[in-house]
Amino acid sequence: MKKKIHFETLMIHGKMVSSHWQYKDHIVPPISSSTSFRLESSERGAEGFNKFANPEFNRLTTPPIYIYDRLDEPNKGILEEDLALAHNAESCVSFSSGMAAISAAIGVLIKSGDSVVVHKTLYGCTYSLFFNWFSSRLGVKVKQVDLTNPEELDYVLTQDPTVMLVYGESPTNPTLDILDIKAISEIVKFHNDKRKQGRKIFLVIDNTFASPWCQRPLDRGADVVVESLTKHICGFGTTMGGAVLAPRILEPDLLLFRKDFGGVLAPSAAWSITVYGLSTLALRLQKQIETAYKVANFLESSPKVEKVLYPGLESHPQHSLARVQMVAPDGSFAPGSIIYFVLKGRNDRDKKEKGRKIMDFIARSSYSITLAVSLGQTKTLIEHPSSMTHAGITVEEQIKAGIEPGGIRMSIGIENSDDIIGDLDAAFSII
Template sequence: MTEGFNTRAIHAGQAFDPTTGAVVPPVYLTSTFAQDGIGGLRGGYEYGRGGNPTRDALQEQLAALENGTAAFSFSSGLAAEDSLIRALLQPGDHIVLGNDVYGGTYRLINRVLGPWGISHATADMADAASVEAAVAAGNGRTRFVWVETPSNPMMKITDIAALADTARAAGALLVVDNTFATPYLQNPLDLGADIVVHSTTKYIGGHSDVIGGAVVVKDAGLAEKIGFVQFAVGAVSGPLDAWLTTRGLKTLGVRMDRHSSNAKAVAAWLSEQAAVERVLYPGLADHPGHELAARQMKDFGGMVSVQLKGGEAAARKLAESTRVFTLAESLGGIESLMNYPSEMTHASVKGTELAVPENLVRLSVGIEDEADLLEDLDQALQGL
């Protein structure tokens, strides 16, 4: 019998405590573990950087939900990305990035790993010719094709299976940032991707109270290399952070249902407003990636981007005028957030081809009552 998503989310890695019978496994707040003689490890644990039962439980949970064989939990999403690249690439290697990749990912690869010897090129992941040109720019050294789908914040949808074929033909691995979709709505490994990355800070944690990141794979060889770097570099999630992430992950399915439902209503309502130039949401029938998203995702998620006719001034004013939507960085929490990417999450790509339109705001639609969200947006738009 194959267990459903919510059953796995609640039970994977979550066996009750054998000593006390506690239904929720305890948080192992310890840096080291007693040994029964030299080399006599209890349960394989010796030092917290190398392993911790709370972190291991989360990693088992993540692997189960992404249909992988191994998962690795890190101290942040960017720590996960950095460790992944250092584990599998070396100076002289090349990465192809989507041309609207998250600003923090671009900054990491361009400004931190670039001087280390990693080169990159950007491509429109929906355009095969663009991807092939970016791969060719690597002169035979392209090792990763890296995509977000849906992308942040332009909400582009990429055909994961087709891109996996393109990457494979180039001798590269396909890395999919699945943060927006989450494993509840999309499983890239099942569609041919080699590696999945997450900022678990976002929907997986789900409550805006923990920072974390994850890498999930199926291939044992990749897992061995990533696990070594996780241990050797040590950018691991702490026990309490891992426990909070596990707690959030247990309710991911029910939260994503509500996030998606609210986002659909918000996107549809915004599409009818005179002040709005364009709504970017894959759940809308006129979104260029709508049919593809409907095929490779269970639902369309909780992220909505909006471009305003009044330009930068209107976008800034809207971002600062909401009451239920909070102006803040990040996304994916139970509360609704408003973001002005050009000066916030994507400020690091300003002036590049990855720059976000200045008339765009990004909404992380929470799980509040739908009517309250629409009323809040209505009063904010009336002030433009």
């Protein structure tokens, strides 16, 4: 019987022999740096154009005919194969950033006149994409629902037959709500069973905060997964990228969207994400989770902290759901490496002021914690969502979405936990 290969081994060796490259001479695939490709005949060129984004050809198994980088090239192909393996996905299409991937996933699934349901808390740019572009300019109705309560979704889908897409992050940025992907997918399926072909609702989950080490939403019933590769999957804070993991029926449209809107991932970016990022994903996340527990426990015991949200803590309101949903491929509980906490204060203004003071102290005096946006890097990063990543949303909207003025987000790196805790302790001493 064929032995099942472990996730971390799979992410180092990938498909081993890929139709995108011949591995006779290389251990590491070379970086392709050719924007167009030599064609041995016009007939082969015609065949290449005919096969591109053609549903009759399975891209994962058909040897490709490369024409032009914006259509396809070897490094993206290899990365996409490996990401599809990580997520048990039928297909993967990469993009130049997480936002390019999210735009494509939404762009191929809806048209003007349709409605979408989104969770009440979203990453700031995703919120802007839905409201400032799809809603304000393109005639798509966007409804915010608390998807942590799937009954609310059931009600909206019963009332509104124009909903074609349900979208959420799990865990959410920055408040770490956990969406019950299985429960949501069952409600979507229940409504889809009553709908005609071509009017089916798709469930899209942004898996950026978790990464495929901690969670694989397709296995829990999601239709489509989007990932910002810039975060955990790149892992070192060096390269931007995004990916859509989808059923094969969506692949042609995703490829055409990428070709026409042009958000292609550079081959050098695909190369470094494959060679450095994916191969160390499991190792990094295992260490980061171990440290995140220690930091979360320190925060929970600090008299300066009002509340800590980390899915690994029993005090997290959805800890038991996280235990079932955030599971590493080796079966261990994998609650991720992001922590959200709120400082104590007399009122929102006082908490916000203390948050700002701490940010400035860390920016000037900390060695192991860096004040910066983004997450999922080897370095520990801290930020203040209300005035940074989510500043595009009004304070009233922030509060509605659960983003408190004094809330602080930390992304744990691979430093020694004592150094991170020491820097936090020093910062707390000034408030």
